[in-house]
Amino acid sequence: MKKLHTFHLWERPQAGMYKDLLLQEGVACLLKNDQLSSAVGEIPFIECFPELWVIDDEIYPRARLLLDAWLETPVGSTESWICGHCGEESGGQFTVCWSCGKAHEEQGGQTWASGK
Ligand SMILES: [Zn+2]
CATH class of the missing domain: 2.20.28 (Rubrerythrin, domain 2)
Structure with a gap:
């Protein structure tokens, strides 16, 4: 498993959107720290940033290309x-x-x- 991208806290909606887009492209991925940060204050702030992880290392380069392209021209920005x-x-x-x-x-x- 490889980390693809760390989002800002306020990019949480985009994080979910990119995960769905990757799934649609056949890239198995998951979002870490996707819960609302109710525990902020107890764990280090940085721990709460949403992280997009690609499950299969072999497909990582493809996911990287896809995400980079999307980040360059954000959907619905x-x-x-x-x-x-x-x-x-x-x-x-x-x-x-x-x-x-x-x-x-x-x-x-x-x-x-x-x-x-
Ligand atoms: Zn200005």
Whole structure:
């Protein structure tokens, strides 16, 4: 079993969606830490991040390609987002802030060990 991706807490709905999409592609996978984090405070915060795992190592490269493609062009990403730089709201179809031009992905200031 191999970890494919670690999602942010607020990406929980997407995590479930990607799991379903992978299952539809014939990739056996499961979501860890999929419960609502009622236990936050008792276990380290990071433990609660939803993780997508591929059950069969041999199919992992295929799952990797699929997920990378989906993450590049998120499905149904019409939700607006707030720019962390200037605080203006941009539509989900925009990858950079309409106001200050800062890329959405560059914001947040956190780095993730995603599926490595
Ligand atoms: Zn901005």
